[in-house]
Amino acid sequence: MVPDPMARYKQLLFYAAKLPPMAAEQHQPENKVEGCVSQVWVVPELRDDGKVYWTADSDSQLTKGLAALLVLGLSGCSPAEILSVQPGFIEMLGLKQSLTPSRNNGFLNMFLKMQKLTLGLLVSVKMGVKMIVNVCVKMRQ
Numbered sequence: 001m002v003p004d005p006m007a008r009y010k011q012l013l014f015y016a017a018k019l020p021p022m023a024a025e026q027h028q029p030e031n032k033v034e035g036c037v038s039q040v041w042v043v044p045e046l047r048d049d050g051k052v053y054w055t056a057d058s059d060s061q062l063t064k065g066l067a068a069l070l071v072l073g074l075s076g077c078s079p080a081e082i083l084s085v086q087p088g089f090i091e092m093l094g095l096k097q098s099l100t101p102s103r104n105n106g107f108l109n110m111f112l113k114m115q116k117l118t119l120g121l122l123v124s125v126k127m128g129v130k131m132i133v134n135v136c137v138k139m140r141q
Helices: 005-018 061-074 079-084 101-140
Strands: 040-046 052-058
Touching: 005 061, 040 061, 040 101, 052 061, 052 101, 061 101, 079 101
Parallel strands: none
Antiparallel strands: 040 052
C-alpha cells in the first residue's frame, strides 16, 4: 500500500499509462461496466492454460488506472480464484479513503463485472463440453 494519497493517484496514472490498448471493437455494450461515472470496458480471455487474462479501457485516466490495477491483479488467475476474491480487498488496498464515493462505487462495479464475466466464461466452457459429449454420444448410436 502506498501511504500518501497523492502518491496513490500518481501510481494509478502510471498504471493507466502502462495498460495495453484495447481494440475499438471490444468497446461493446456487453463489456461495458455499468454504474461508473466514466466509460469503462473489461474483456476476459480464457486461455488454454485455464487462466483468465484481462484487457480494459476507460475514457478517464484515473479510472483507467483503477481498471489496470484489477487487470494486473486478476490476469493469470483461474476462474475459481477470481470468483473467490471478496470485495473487501478494496479496503485493504487503502484506496477507499483516497477516492470519491462515486469512484469507489465504480471500482467495485468493475470488480463485480469481472467476476460476472468470469462466471460467464465458466458456464460457456461447461456448456461447450456438454455439447461435445452429446455429439459424441449421438455419433456412437
